[in-house]
Amino acid sequence: MSRWSRSSSLDRAVDRRTEADLDEAWQRGVVLSIDGEGRIAAADGQALIAPTQGRRGANDIYLGVFDGRDWFASPESSLDGETIGWREAPADEYDPLAAAVFLARWNRQNPACERCGGPTAPDQGGIRRVCGSCGALSFARMDPCVIVAITDPDDRLLLARNFQWPPHRVSIIAGFIEAGESVEQACHREAAEEVGVELAELSYVSSQPWPMPRSLMLGFEARAVDSRIRVDGDEILEGAFYTRTDLAAAVSSGGIVLPGGASIARHLIDRWISAG
Structure with missing residues (x-):
């Protein structure tokens, strides 16, 4: 848990x-x-x-x-x-x-009022803001994101490197939910867009606030239809499926660096490791 x-x-x-x-x-x-x-x-x-x-x-x-x-x-x-x-x-x-x-x-x-565009001020100790012009209340918004631990039919875990990350740093697939899209649809789309993977099964695990600046991470586990990967070459530079033995060896040698222990990405990775 x-x-x-x-x-x-x-x-x-x-x-x-x-x-x-x-x-x-x-x-x-x-x-x-x-x-x-x-x-x-x-x-x-x-x-x-x-x-x-x-x-x-x-x-x-x-x-x-x-x-x-x-x-x-x-x-x-x-x-x-x-x-x-x-x-x-x-x-x-x-x-x-x-x-x-x-x-x-x-x-x-100091966000402006969403109703009239007027200035707002903190209210109730800063958990909300009130417009000085029309009195409308505004609340802090969170951007929902999905993060998915994808395994192939052989129960190998997919890890990938984002173009913004240093060499060897890898994690599982994640992305923002688009307008008009369900959480589950976002998981399928991100997997397809970033690594060319089709998902056969998908289940929710847990969530985590990520105030950098204002995300809510929704964590899933998924099973891919097959083991094929096609990285987009734009956001994702490389990716591969790992067995538990391969992953332990790669981490031990410094070949890959996993997400920090505070992240839901690491929780999902550790959850897969312990299930083996």
């Missing part, structure tokens, strides 16, 4: 978000500083979780209650000193940090 399949460790405190509630929470809370790239202020490789000071600012975001404390995020244009990405933090902090990065980046954009 993926850690994202369990109940969140972050209580988003939806019933405690009046201005008075937020001011009270600020007085006893802690705050993270996050820059425009989603990097988190850090010290000694850990997210810098500092006690709140002074008065709560209009742009300070209330994340909720985590580990018995009220957590806030403060969006900054830039940060001096050490920073980390949310994936570099301990796994037990992923829930508040993913929310912090997502909401900080969204609120920093």
Whole structure:
């Protein structure tokens, strides 16, 4: 089971978000500083979780209650000193940090009202924004993506290298869902477009937030009709099916580099490995 399949460790405190509630929470809370790239202020490789000071600012975001404390995020244009990405933090902090990065980046954009185009301001501690002209509410949007662990009829796993990645870095097939397309249709289309693979079977596994900048990864397992591969040569430069033995040898020799442990890609790969 993926850690994202369990109940969140972050209580988003939806019933405690009046201005008075937020001011009270600020007085006893802690705050993270996050820059425009989603990097988190850090010290000694850990997210810098500092006690709140002074008065709560209009742009300070209330994340909720985590580990018995009220957590806030403060969006900054830039940060001096050490920073980390949310994936570099301990796994037990992923829930508040993913929310912090997502909401900080969204609120920093000061999105215009979708109804009238007027300016918006943070509301309820930054989990939504309200238009100053027409009063319409807006909420942070997530871009749904599919990610698929594809095996061939011999139960070999397909791994491929994106053109943006350094040599040896590989992962499973992923892509955004197109307008008017179901999640399942996106899996079939991405497999066909990127590696020329036709899927015979498809099943959902789990999901993961990916606030870089605002994706929701929907993880699947699939079985290919056959073992033929035809990479598109554009987005995908190379791909191959691996047995478990081949994969272990390639990783051990440095011939390939797998996704990091914080990713759903790695979860799906490890799930296939453990099933053998």
